[in-house]
Amino acid sequence: MNNQITLLPGDGIGPEVVAEAQKVLNAVSEKFSVDFSYETGLAGGIAIDETGNPLPEETLGKCLNSRGVLLGAVGGPKWSDPTAKVRPEQGLLQLRKSLGVFANIRPVKVFSALAEASPLKADRVENVDIVFVRELTGGIYFGTPQGREDVAEGRSGFDTMRYNEMEIRRVLHVAFKLAQQRSKKVTSVDKANVLATMRVWREVATEVSQEYPDVEYEDILVDAMAMYLINRPGDFDVVVTGNMFGDILSDEASMITGSLGMLPSASLGEEGSVGLFEPIHGSAPDIAGQGIANPLATILSTAMMLRSSFGLNDAAVAVETAVDQVLADGYRSADIAKAGEDSVGTQQMGDLVVERILL
């Protein structure tokens, strides 16, 4: 059995948080007697510096040969010139495309120990445990024609929103299957009152829902959903939507938790294909190299990898429980500590999680 994990530390705090995630994977190996083999690859700005390419062939080859890919983060001021021909983000898009990952899964869970970090009132966020499923490879971000032209009225830009039935159906199945393992409710978000693409989306979503009679189904317009996420976020279980709406709503929802450093993600393709796992935060250049980054989002991303790529549900639960316990025991990295509260550094946070896994 191929147990290879490819690590792509990337830029900024990426290497710091990925190192802690690897410590956690080593603890899982020990506790659950599984062997992982690791390959490390260059990706992002560091890959541009060393090879001129944000996703060198060698890196892509390693990723395609593995069960799961764990990415830290890519990018930073050094490579942020928007007119540059080669940019770190291109490597990430290329990687998603090459792996065929069409569903981006983002859990948004409020840890009870951190409820007060939410900008929303504590009683509203207490039970928040949502998983967003965002379609990742279609919709307006990829539709053609796309471009700009000069018209009589001045400059003009255009994009195309397009979804076909196959693309909608496969991401809806991911959402319903996830819901079956959770609270059995799927909310599909669209804009069927205005957009033809979204009327097809709703039709197909409704058809797929009939294949899952055990799962409650509802559809909600995207503008209403933007409001509901603030005034009743505890009502949702799995939320599935297209690429652009998912991009915006999942970022909105991430704010409910009050900490970017806590949120993991997975990007998945067809069953059995290589998954890509990464924290939702970026490379945090403002704190890179200081040893204070919060590694928990990356550690929780490894839990998602253990569950989806390796089928190691017990190990995933052990990692998630260890993170819960570290927080319940009062440990905080600087980003989640209250003013005046002591904080622990990146490595100590990793060690605290490892200790609890090995207990």
Ligand code: NAD
């Ligand atoms: P960011 O997520 O890197 O940082 C936003 C703020 O959150 C910063 O103040 C940062 O210090 C803090 N922060 C983020 N992660 C943290 C952590 N784990 N622990 C403690 N604090 C944390 O977003 P940004 O500043 O907008 O972007 C910085 C760079 O990252 C840019 O080059 C951007 O393009 C890139 N980026 C990459 C990805 C990715 O690799 N998937 C995602 C988003 C942004």
